[in-house]
Amino acid sequence: MTTLRNLLLLTLVMLAGVALAFYLRPQPVEQRIALGEKLGGDFTLQAEQGELKLEDYRGKVVLFFIGYASCPDVCPTALAVAAQGLKDLTPAQQENVAGIFMSVDPDRDSPEKLAKYASYFHPNFHGATADRATIDSVVKQYGAFYRMVELKDSALGYAVDHSSRLYLIDQNGKLSKALSHALTPIELSKEIQALLSEET
Numbered sequence: 277m278t279t280l281r282n283l284l285l286l287t288l289v290m291l292a293g294v295a296l297a298f299y300l301r302p303q304p305v306e307q308r309i310a311l312g313e314k315l316g317g318d319f320t321l322q323a324e325q326g327e328l329k330l331e332d333y334r335g336k337v338v339l340f341f342i343g344y345a346s347c348p349d350v351c352p353t354a355l356a357v358a359a360q361g362l363k364d365l366t367p368a369q370q371e372n373v374a375g376i377f378m379s380v381d382p383d384r385d386s387p388e389k390l391a392k393y394a395s396y397f398h399p400n401f402h403g404a405t406a407d408r409a410t411i412d413s414v415v416k417q418y419g420a421f422y423r424m425v426e427l428k429d430s431a432l433g434y435a436v437d438h439s440s441r442l443y444l445i446d447q448n449g450k451l452s453k454a455l456s457h458a459l460t461p462i463e464l465s466k467e468i469q470a471l472l473s474e475e476t
């Protein structure tokens with residue numbers, strides 16, 4: 277009887293632990309925005325031409341990416357999709373959209389390298405990075421994450437595991453949505469058009 281009671285008690289404790297872990301788990305950034313959490317905000321990065329400030333893009337819709345130039349798949353795919361999404365807009369609409377690609381790998385990604393990398397996908401895209409403290413602050417602001425992963429027996433030395441969201445920032449500098457990198461160019465262009473049609 278005592279053994280059964282202990283088993284039941286242990287089961288209850290385990291269930292309570294699982295429930296607590298589920299309750300305290302990090303919520304996806306989309307959910308956090310929907311719940312009214314204030315994510316996003318202004319930032320200042322270092323670009324080839326000097327300081328790149330989000331506030332300088334007021335009046336434009338901004339597509340904000342967090343990644344690194346050596347990323348083998350997610351970053352180039354997301355940037356290519358975004359570039360195609362812009363090309364589906366009219367020339368006038370394109371003038372009111374900018375892309376900012378922030379690298380979390382400043383040791384390998386210089387502002388000059390990032391300028392070439394980002395503009396390769398679209399002339400409206402700008403690459404930038406910052407010191408580690410600033411990078412960590414912006415990553416936290418936008419509910420993102422990254423971590424360095426050692427690559428043994430690789431010339432690269434390390435890779436970066438990072439979140440793969442495309443952040444849609446409205447003309448007033450407010451984070452509107454965090455979109456999946458797997459969305460299609462047509463879906464993205466519709467999201468951009470919806471923001472462009474809103475009053476600023």
